[in-house]
Amino acid sequence: MDTAAIRSDFPILHQTVNGKPLAYLDSAATAQKPRQVLDALNQYYLHDNANVHRAVHALGERATLAYEGARAKTARFIGAPHARQIVFTRNTTEAVNLVAYSWTDRLTPDDEILITPMEHHSNMVPWQQTALRQGCRLRYMPLRPDGNIDMQKLPEYLSPRTKLVALTHVSNVLGVTNPVAEITALAHQVGARVLIDGAQGVPHFKVDVTAIDCDFYVFSGHKMCAPTGIGVLYGKLEALEELTPFLYGGEMIATVSLEASTWKELPWRLEAGTPNISGAIGLGAAVDYLESIGMDAIKAHGDALTAYALEVLSAMPGVTIYGPLTGRTGLVTFNLADIHPHDVSTVLDQEGVAIRAGHHCCQPLMRWLDVPATVRASFYLYNTAAEVDMLAQALERTREFFGAR
Ligand SMILES: Cc1ncc(COP(=O)(O)O)c(C=O)c1O
Numbered sequence: 001m002d003t004a005a006i007r008s009d010f011p012i013l014h015q016t017v018n019g020k021p022l023a024y025l026d027s028a029a030t031a032q033k034p035r036q037v038l039d040a041l042n043q044y045y046l047h048d049n050a051n052v053h054r055a056v057h058a059l060g061e062r063a064t065l066a067y068e069g070a071r072a073k074t075a076r077f078i079g080a081p082h083a084r085q086i087v088f089t090r091n092t093t094e095a096v097n098l099v100a101y102s103w104t105d106r107l108t109p110d111d112e113i114l115i116t117p118m119e120h121h122s123n124m125v126p127w128q129q130t131a132l133r134q135g136c137r138l139r140y141m142p143l144r145p146d147g148n149i150d151m152q153k154l155p156e157y158l159s160p161r162t163k164l165v166a167l168t169h170v171s172n173v174l175g176v177t178n179p180v181a182e183i184t185a186l187a188h189q190v191g192a193r194v195l196i197d198g199a200q201g202v203p204h205f206k207v208d209v210t211a212i213d214c215d216f217y218v219f220s221g222h223k224m225c226a227p228t229g230i231g232v233l234y235g236k237l238e239a240l241e242e243l244t245p246f247l248y249g250g251e252m253i254a255t256v257s258l259e260a261s262t263w264k265e266l267p268w269r270l271e272a273g274t275p276n277i278s279g280a281i282g283l284g285a286a287v288d289y290l291e292s293i294g295m296d297a298i299k300a301h302g303d304a305l306t307a308y309a310l311e312v313l314s315a316m317p318g319v320t321i322y323g324p325l326t327g328r329t330g331l332v333t334f335n336l337a338d339i340h341p342h343d344v345s346t347v348l349d350q351e352g353v354a355i356r357a358g359h360h361c362c363q364p365l366m367r368w369l370d371v372p373a374t375v376r377a378s379f380y381l382y383n384t385a386a387e388v389d390m391l392a393q394a395l396e397r398t399r400e401f402f403g404a405r
Pocket residue numbers: 028029091092093094120122123168170171172197199200220361
């Protein structure tokens with residue numbers, strides 16, 4: 001992979017911060033956008049802007065073609081058999097909530113939802129609320145000490161009471177990639193539906209929802225070089241058919257009378273109101289961009305950088321790494337001696353290094369790790385080994401500054 005050529009596609013990376021060259025190591029929070037995606041947004045707003053699905057004029061047709069074209073590209077990108085299986089949302093969080101509101105009316109107090117303690121709050125709080133609303137039980141899969149799901153104990157947590165299993169494809173703290181196909185097969189044996197949170201998966205490797213066989217798969221555009229404000233709910237057609245619309249109004253109806261209304265077919269019945277047209281077009285451009293580089297090359301680059309960062313950081317005095325030391329996708333989570341992660345982040349920022357400090361929207365996982373917060377460095381296709389070295393040097397200076405050992 002030609003990282004120098006890739007970096008030239010990202011104007012934002014070529015700046016100094018506090019007088020130092022920027023090392024942007026926070027792509028797990030949001031990825032930077034290449035010129036190709038920005039050009040697609042400009043093309044739409046400068047030449048094609050119109051509302052979709054309704055207008056019978058040239059601009060309306062172009063906008064509709066571009067919007068629906070983005071849906072088809074997104075479907076192909078994740079191995080969905082049909083574009084109708086892609087519902088555009090604002091982000092992962094909204095996609096999870098759409099299922100949590102629209103599918104879970106059927107749950108009764110005898111039923112169980114099974115998730116993991118490593119979920120992002122976005123894939124935990126909606127299920128807590130669902131359990132409260134429906135009076136059903138929320139259970140958590142067991143984790144091994146290294147942070148991987150304990151697959152030997154998992155069958156004890158699955159029974160005909162289990163109606164929904166929801167878990168992340170890749171943990172945004174531990175970096176582990178969960179065996180989602182294996183867990184989906186086990187969940188299907190007891191008749192449960194399965195939702196996978198792919199927010200940290202789709203940006204980094206080729207995802208094939210058909211091979212995983214999950215019922216729902218959700219992700220955000222902004223973590224894969226697309227604009228903010230566009231996300232995806234993929235579903236098997238029979239699973240999406242079970243969703244009762246959650247928002248009602250324009251765009252989602254087939255007929256309306258004073259007494260009653262009927263709905264459009266999928267996926268439009270789940271996309272009420274004027275959608276994020278430019279966001280979807282930007283997502284389509286991001287898919288084109290990632291595919292032009294190749295998801296296998298992106299994965300190999302991310303794996304190599306993560307392995308290098310693990311090697312460098314684990315050799316540094318005072319660094320504690322959380323999660324397994326191998327098989328991680330795109331990020332390293334750690335603490336430096338007893339220096340608060342926010343202080344580490346502040347000193348690193350002075351050195352031009354942008355990382356994330358805090359609970360990473362995973363407070364229960366922080367409790368499981370027995371820390372209030374951590375530092376997280378995350379990598380994407382435009383990052384380099386030199387930036388990992390910048391991180392290590394900046395950490396060394398942080399340690400000296402705080403007199404830590
Ligand atoms: C694993 C995981 N799930 C869900 C989310 C939520 O994504 P969004 O804020 O785009 O809805 C994130 C974002 O950090 C994440 O890392």
